[in-house]
Amino acid sequence: MARLTRRGFIKRAGAVGAGTAAAAVVAAPAIAQTMPELKWRMTASWPKSLDALYGSAEHFARSVAAATDNKFQIQTFAAGEIVGGLQASDAVSAGTVEMAHTAPYYYWGKDPTFALCCATPFGLNARMQNAWWREGGGEGLANAFFAKHNIYGLLAGNTLAQMGGWFRKEINTPDDLKGLKMRIAGFAGAVMARVGVIPQQLAGGDIYPALEKGTIDATEWVGPYDDEKLGFYKVAKFYYYPGWWEGGTMIHVHVNKAKWEELPKNYQQVLRDAAAEAHNHTIARYDAGNPQAIKRLVAAGTQLRPFSEATLDVCHKAANELYAEISAKNEDFKKIWDSIKAFRLDQYLWLQVADGTYDNYMMVQHRKKAL
Amino acid sequence: MARLTRRGFIKRAGAVGAGTAAAAVVAAPAIAQTMPELKWRMTASWPKSLDALYGSAEHFARSVAAATDNKFQIQTFAAGEIVGGLQASDAVSAGTVEMAHTAPYYYWGKDPTFALCCATPFGLNARMQNAWWREGGGEGLANAFFAKHNIYGLLAGNTLAQMGGWFRKEINTPDDLKGLKMRIAGFAGAVMARVGVIPQQLAGGDIYPALEKGTIDATEWVGPYDDEKLGFYKVAKFYYYPGWWEGGTMIHVHVNKAKWEELPKNYQQVLRDAAAEAHNHTIARYDAGNPQAIKRLVAAGTQLRPFSEATLDVCHKAANELYAEISAKNEDFKKIWDSIKAFRLDQYLWLQVADGTYDNYMMVQHRKKAL
Numbered sequence: 047m048a049r050l051t052r053r054g055f056i057k058r059a060g061a062v063g064a065g066t067a068a069a070a071v072v073a074a075p076a077i078a079q080t081m082p083e084l085k086w087r088m089t090a091s092w093p094k095s096l097d098a099l100y101g102s103a104e105h106f107a108r109s110v111a112a113a114t115d116n117k118f119q120i121q122t123f124a125a126g127e128i129v130g131g132l133q134a135s136d137a138v139s140a141g142t143v144e145m146a147h148t149a150p151y152y153y154w155g156k157d158p159t160f161a162l163c164c165a166t167p168f169g170l171n172a173r174m175q176n177a178w179w180r181e182g183g184g185e186g187l188a189n190a191f192f193a194k195h196n197i198y199g200l201l202a203g204n205t206l207a208q209m210g211g212w213f214r215k216e217i218n219t220p221d222d223l224k225g226l227k228m229r230i231a232g233f234a235g236a237v238m239a240r241v242g243v244i245p246q247q248l249a250g251g252d253i254y255p256a257l258e259k260g261t262i263d264a265t266e267w268v269g270p271y272d273d274e275k276l277g278f279y280k281v282a283k284f285y286y287y288p289g290w291w292e293g294g295t296m297i298h299v300h301v302n303k304a305k306w307e308e309l310p311k312n313y314q315q316v317l318r319d320a321a322a323e324a325h326n327h328t329i330a331r332y333d334a335g336n337p338q339a340i341k342r343l344v345a346a347g348t349q350l351r352p353f354s355e356a357t358l359d360v361c362h363k364a365a366n367e368l369y370a371e372i373s374a375k376n377e378d379f380k381k382i383w384d385s386i387k388a389f390r391l392d393q394y395l396w397l398q399v400a401d402g403t404y405d406n407y408m409m410v411q412h413r414k415k416a417l
Numbered sequence: 418m419a420r421l422t423r424r425g426f427i428k429r430a431g432a433v434g435a436g437t438a439a440a441a442v443v444a445a446p447a448i449a450q451t452m453p454e455l456k457w458r459m460t461a462s463w464p465k466s467l468d469a470l471y472g473s474a475e476h477f478a479r480s481v482a483a484a485t486d487n488k489f490q491i492q493t494f495a496a497g498e499i500v501g502g503l504q505a506s507d508a509v510s511a512g513t514v515e516m517a518h519t520a521p522y523y524y525w526g527k528d529p530t531f532a533l534c535c536a537t538p539f540g541l542n543a544r545m546q547n548a549w550w551r552e553g554g555g556e557g558l559a560n561a562f563f564a565k566h567n568i569y570g571l572l573a574g575n576t577l578a579q580m581g582g583w584f585r586k587e588i589n590t591p592d593d594l595k596g597l598k599m600r601i602a603g604f605a606g607a608v609m610a611r612v613g614v615i616p617q618q619l620a621g622g623d624i625y626p627a628l629e630k631g632t633i634d635a636t637e638w639v640g641p642y643d644d645e646k647l648g649f650y651k652v653a654k655f656y657y658y659p660g661w662w663e664g665g666t667m668i669h670v671h672v673n674k675a676k677w678e679e680l681p682k683n684y685q686q687v688l689r690d691a692a693a694e695a696h697n698h699t700i701a702r703y704d705a706g707n708p709q710a711i712k713r714l715v716a717a718g719t720q721l722r723p724f725s726e727a728t729l730d731v732c733h734k735a736a737n738e739l740y741a742e743i744s745a746k747n748e749d750f751k752k753i754w755d756s757i758k759a760f761r762l763d764q765y766l767w768l769q770v771a772d773g774t775y776d777n778y779m780m781v782q783h784r785k786k787a788l
Contacts, residue, residue, distance in 0.1 A: 181705035
């Protein structure tokens with residue numbers, strides 16, 4: 047790069063003379079300030095095989111490089127290459143890496159407030175998350191909290207509403223959840239425990255054999271596009287929906303706060319815009335990939351099952367109890383949950399009018415084979 | 418800016434000596450290629466009073482300036498300042514301005530294919546439009562068509578599902594549409610004409626007096642946030658939903674194709690990323706503003722009414738007839754409509770599973786006052 051630049055300069059100076067060279071001298075220092083050459087590392091919470099998520103981290107890095115003429119380069123690392131997937135943001139807090147591509151609810155054990163900045167049971171859907179983040183005070187609230195952990199967060203993706211997961215037997219009533227050994231963690235696991243499930247913590251690679259042997263009865267993961275790759279449909283027949291604990295899971299780029307603040311303003315804007323680009327890229331990948339995957343899964347014998355309203359109701363009640371309990375003892379949590387709850391009330395009022403009726407009419411047409 | 422830069426240079430050269438100054442000289446020409454100072458003009462299809470839309474054009478311009486340290490400046494103009502709102506992309510085609518912020522269906526009279534790159538009756542919702550554009554071949558198809566008009570299009574916003582508009586009397590059956598004088602244009606107007614409506618073409622400012630005097634019986638506009646500003650609720654009591662002709666209206670930044678191709682690659686990326694940022698900004702503005710506006714409208718006496726299923730069905734049938742007729746004689750239209758139709762089929766299959774059931778459960782909870 048330096049060599050090419052020097053040649054370019056010599057050629058240019060020769061062609062147009064000293065006046066231009068002098069002008070270039072004057073222009074240079076401002077550029078040295080605003081377009082520094084940076085090489086950052088971003089550790090992701092995903093293996094490379096989850097190409098919608100890991101691919102979104104790569105997409106983000108490519109956008110930043112392209113927008114800065116390769117001056118700002120971000121090297122992406124899969125889970126385990128630098129730190130484990132569930133330690134990605136810890137590495138950012140500690141300054142081991144400049145960035146993480148992650149889902150903040152992984153850090154719920156440290157403080158449940160992290161989960162509110164990601165997805166919690168019966169929370170906002172993907173579009174509402176974007177609106178809450180930008181216009182509902184979410185960005186400010188989340189970053190005031192993240193700052194305590196030395197993190198600056200950018201909203202950079204969403205998995206959309208997830209599936210309820212894979213079950214070896216049918217769940218017809220809330221009682222069928224009692225004693226069920228299910229691989230589910232975090233906030234959702236805590237709610238599940240209240241309705242009788244025995245939550246299990248298992249890393250991605252250990253789930254399939256446990257489900258096959260019957261060591262666990264059920265597992266949740268993401269949705270058809272990602273789940274298909276892990277092969278759960280071969281060892282658990284019933285695929286339940288919706289994943290009431292993840293109505294719209296926010297994916298973040300977490301930046302070390304000091305590193306963020308040192309950036310020139312133009313690079314901060316480049317990162318913001320690249321995060322929006324990655325956000326829409328991720329959503330499009332899931333929206334385009336999920337219908338194809340669900341068709342293949344059903345063709346392979348998967349039985350789709352909705353959770354019954356009674357099942358959802360007991361889970362909703364348990365979730366509300368947990369929200370109240372944590373709010374009573376955690377001020378950050380209460381502040382953010384109150385904000386989300388008020389926003390959710392308005393969003394689900396309005397959704398019943400234009401978008402909800404439009405989509406419901408179209409879904410009816412789909413069933414009538416009229417599309 | 419130049420003065421500050423010169424001072425900066427002198428200070429820097431003095432402090433660190435001739436070696437650094439020489440390095441700065443070497444670095445300059447590459448920057449001259451990739452960070453040129455540009456001042457472009459963007460003409461919008463909206464008045465400044467429609468702050469969600471015009472504000473989105475400004476947001477886009479601000480992002481581009483901020484990401485390039487003010488080197489790439491885009492000045493925004495409201496409808497009528499350079500050309501009328503419905504001529505915005507014509508000005509881009511002709512090279513009068515470098516950019517337009519617009520809704521492509523305004524150019525449907527020139528070629529109905531423009532409407533498919535924006536919103537047509539019973540088409541995709543906002544999220545599906547994003548997925549079709551990015552992963553369903555939409556961007557390539559639309560830009561192959563736009564190229565014939567010397568335009569390069571960037572997806573830069575969405576109005577979300579719109580409302581069916583303001584009616585002076587109730588529409589209970591499809592027969593109530595017969596003879597109705599309604600302000601509605603383009604593709605939607607052509608479908609409405611098939612079900613007995615007499616479509617009227619009226620500029621924004623002329624609608625209110627016409628509706629007040631009864632010269633027209635109904636009008637459509639956008640949704641609560643924008644409609645409230647025009648005051649229709651004072652002269653028409655019934656507010657119908659959904660706007661079946663705009664399930665997710667795409668807002669574009671149209672760039673003069675030759676100007677786009679002349680841009681350094683990094684500036685092209687800056688525009689792409691800023692378009693994604695503006696896209697999410699616009700959606701958030703509408704999502705945050707619409708619930709507040711609908712509550713105020715209802716408090717002021719507006720009666721919300723859903724179109725009956727029978728009414729939607731006759732309109733859907735009429736729309737399908739029109740799609741078939743235009744497809745038979747317009748190859749570009751057929752190619753893009755076939756792509757959208759196939760994509761829509763998969764999208765509304767999948768929506769019935771995770772997102773649809775999640776949102777429907779939450780809407781039921783809203784009605785039960787359980788949120």
